[in-house]
Amino acid sequence: NAGVMQNPRHLVRRRGQEARLRCSPMKGHSHVYWYRQLPEEGLKFMVYLQKENIIDESGMPKERFSAEFPKEGPSILRIQQVVRGDSAAYFCASSPAMDGELFFGEGSRLTVL
Amino acid sequence: EDQVTQSPEALRLQEGESSSLNCSYTVSGLRGLFWYRQDPGKGPEFLFTLYSAGEEKEKERLKATLTKKESFLHITAPKPEDSATYLCAVPPRGSSNTGKLIFGQGTTLQVKP
Secondary structure, eight states: OOOOEEEOSEEEEOTTOOEEEEEEOOTTOOEEEEEEEOTTSOEEEEEEEETTEEEEOTTSOSSSEEEEOOSSSOEEEEEOSOOGGGOEEEEEEEESSTTSOOEEOOOEEEEEO | OOOEEEEOSEEEEETTOOEEEEEEEOOSSOOOEEEEEEOTTSOOEEEEEEOSTTOEEEETTEEEEEOSSEEEEEEOSOOGGGOEEEEEEEOOTTOOOTTSOEEOOOEEEEEEO
16 A cells, blocks of 8 residues: 655755646555645645545645646645745645544655755 | 644664654644654655544554543664654644645654664
8 A cells, every 4th residue: 555655855946937746646645745844844724625625724825826636546636836935845644534633744845946 | 823833853763772753743633643654765654543642543553542632653673774854733623624634744763773
């Protein structure tokens, strides 16, 4: 049973470009979470999604960030017009239930030049 | 404000030297306290969930305990492979979603042979 798969593992973007981070949850998991880990900071919740629905996006910056979890395919975290402050590790986690433990992917490390 | 504070930030032990990591929280109506292990360049790996004061859980050389305001992760006779960052997390006040977590900054443990 494959774990949570994230890609790309490393992504370099110049300021103003777009970054797309993908996450395939564990088989049988319909709850997906995105977290961000800034340098020297702890993990911060960004968004919680179920298939085709954003349930809680209270941790998402109001501008430039969006997330989706379509009926088919991986969940995608999209960052438009990236700035240097977006450089961070972005972790996806999945769970079989809303009150279940989280299984994390290995993260996507975004570097903005 | 809901907060999770971990101490110490860093801990160096000799192999076999037992110690404890602390996690204090301010969330009332706790709906679970979670411990994760994170290796460099990897995503967090679930260790334990504790739900009520007095509860204890063990896994190999690790034992987690919970009181009304804090949790301890006791490491008995650690080995170099126990070196990692240990993260503590709780759901925010009023949240029934235990996937939306407030993480502490972590304790980075180094065990020397």
